[in-house]
Amino acid sequence: AQTVTQSQPEMSVQEAETVTLSCTYDTSESDYYLFWYKQPPSRQMILVIRQEAYKQQNATENRFSVNFQKAAKSFSLKISDSQLGDAAMYFCAYRSWRSQGNLIFGKGTKLSVKP
């Protein structure tokens, strides 16, 4: 069975600085998808960034980028130029290519941004 591990329950970053959130996963599959979701306090989870396992190039969305290391089964999220609005819970998630939406989540990392 696939698992997703986020080893940092909480992280803190200074506004305008860069922070990296870690995620590792375990799977025997070669085709899958990885996601980072953000959940602000009392708000719904929204997708930050996605990565298809067959793509070697790391995904980037504005200030958000990932470091995808397939062999190491690592999928970290880098947030550059952190803003106060980035404060949230961040969930790493895995999805098998065969699944119709069964996401396997990590426990989440609570990110605080200091002004």
Added chain:
Amino acid sequence: EPEVTQTPSHQVTQMGQEVILRCVPISNHLYFYWYRQILGQKVEFLVSFYNNEISEKSEIFDDQFSVERPDGSNFTLKIRSTKLEDSAMYFCASIFTPATNTGELFFGEGSRLTVL
């Protein structure tokens, strides 16, 4: 921007009671999901629903749980006889189609269920 909406935001119930959690997915979406998160634990998949039937379910989704799309807009999760361990935040999600396999699930804000 279209959103997935869930009601109630918080429900308190007595053990053994039936509970129905309601969700209104985004209007043109075809696939619907329920997830739950017990306090301090991971978000867990419960069930996916397409074309008026369950397409995938987890081991958690036992006979105590059922889902239904009673009309063209609502998607409900029913727990027949609640247990203490059903206390959790329940998230509804929807997507137009996961056929591309990279589709983004749109989540609601969650319904917090407390079983006493």
